[in-house]
Amino acid sequence: MQKSTLLATVAICGLVAFTPVVADDSAALLALRSQPAVSQDALAHEQQLQARHDYLKTTLKAGGLSKAEKKQMKADLKVVKKELKAVKKANKKAQKAYDKRLASLTKNLRKQYGMGPYPAEISNFVADKPEVLKPFYSSLFIEGERNATLNLNRLGLAAMEAGYYGHAEWAFDRAIDKIEAIYADNPQAKAAKSKFKEESVKDFKGEPYERAMAYYYRGLLYLRIGDYENARAVFRAGEYQDSVSDLEEFQADFAVLNYLDGWALQCQGRSGEEPFRRANEVRPNLAAPAPENNTLMISELGAGPQKIGEGKYNEILKFEKDERFGETNARFIVENRTGATTEFTNEIASSVYWQSSTRGGRPIDGLLEGKASFKETTDAIGDGLATVGTGVALAGLASGDSDAALIGAGVAIIGGIFSAVSASSKPQADTRMWDNLPDLVTVSTGAFRSVGEYRYSTVYSGPHGDIASPSEVYMMGAGDTCGIIWTRSRSALNVPESSPGARMTWKKMRKQKKRVQQKDMNFRNWLLVEAPIDTLQAELR
């Protein structure tokens, strides 16, 4: 077999033989993309032959050769030319086969997943992430920009609980960047106002209580490493997020953020008197900590509010208290090296449910009401016209009056159009929610020599006494002057991969506008570069 034929066979077979046997098209696509269309050897051979061909041609053209040399060169040229042609043909064929395979795989995948992400891309992305965070990263990758803030918040909280503080800091920083980004003239925000699109097509930023909680957790992470200035900055910024309440009496009433603002100031050696006073005004049980106290003990209880849609078309956003859990308070048991224990009873600093329910009306509610009214009106008109039209048409047919029958039919058709318009209008309120939030945030403080010298446990109690539930310390840290202990009565990891109702079906995802899908692709590319990987082991609690 000639060398050229052999290489041609290798080039074509390479595509088939060296493409790994894969479970699905997306893995095949990734494998195909990772290899060249034409093998390096085949390309190098083509270049060699081309160079030899050019040399022979130029030498022959230049003349000055003996007859025998000329004859030999001409014979060589003939062979080289033939071989070059065969190699070029083979390489071209290999390229074509590669393109065809690529197009076929892409077509199949697009049919099912639109512009992605494809299953193999998802598993590749989460492969180097901590096992416990994989479901959260998976959601972040699949749900794209639309749910990015929601998924970053869920991930951040889960990572904080699992002790992956690098992941948590990254997630909350990116979430806050998105919360602080100004969405003006944003196409998706504009679409959310359309009568024929759901409010939930907009990128999620969260309701004010959810935004404020992202700042709260970022602040706790700053306290862990002793960055009291940035901790204070985010606690105050979080409180500002809560200032959108309709009713003035409920504006900036997130007492725990005021309290923590004061605590961060105290840790800097400054006076926290004013923020402590503000916290005390909202929650009279929250007194300023003693100046010598240097350790903050935070315990979060229960589960956060549930968002529901009320009204005929679920157009009114309401918040429901999650009543599954009975704990209403927490006590920290602090044990020193000799085994002696001291008990600290926490005070309730804030209720996340309370923060959600005192927000008042949203400006978007007016638009949703308009959408609902549009749906109702067009539906009523449609029904009315269809009934009248059908009646007139039937009467016309019965009396042999073709004009009346025709007009009746026309009226019924217009009625049908109105009904169709009504059916396609979407006034539903956006009920995507940060589902691993707690309800109550409780605090206490103490004066300890060093945070690491003690053992901590938490006992949770309700109206009927103590409640058996996890009492693990999730986060412990200290800076130069202050320490922090953070626990939760309910795990932030115990939630489904995706927040309820947040993820679109693949059908809906692939039917999104190309612009939206492209934006999600860009987001995923950004994640591939920016998301932290599993090099940061869960730090010692």
Place this chain on the structure above:
Amino acid sequence: MRQISSFSKFIKKSVMLTAVCGVLAACGGQAVHNSAGVATVSQDPSRTGAVAGVGIEGQDIQAMTDQMMRDMLTNPMLANAANPPAIIVDSGFFVNDSTQRMNKDLITNRLRVNLNRASMGRMVFVGRNYAGMVQQERSLKREGVVDTATRGTTQAQAGADYRLGGTIASSDSRDARTGMMQRYTQITFEMVDLERGVIVWSGIYELSKAAADDVVYR
């Protein structure tokens, strides 16, 4: 026949009227102020803003550090002293009292680097943040592990004549009707005499920005 024709006209008119009324009624909704939102606009902080805006960004850091650098270079105590003063410019005493989380080193590092380059030896900068690194080398030299290199040895590391202090402060407000958010940020820079505590130079930079999110986010 005429009767049928007029009935048919009546029906047609009714259908059209109903359709128009229906469309008008259906399209009616509650008007919302400034529903598309307003993109961020930079404003002149010396004038009253419409309602102002958001935080410090890269261009602000560049503008403020350039302005402070130029100003410091015109101060005779700092830039024209007979013996170049030793100065510490770092974020150790530069306090973030605003509502924006930030890395203060972005400001102080740029200021120090540009001042060092522009002052051409008229000021000497003490790298106090490198004190550990310097001490490590000094110990190796004194223990004879390494030689004294070319510059000889000194009794101690350099002390400083002046050190930069300052504050980043902000005031946030929100207009509930239009959704406009405003942030006034004030950054003060002060050079403090480290013997007497006298402030030998002060600079201030102010910015005010306003923006409104789309109504769906308010």
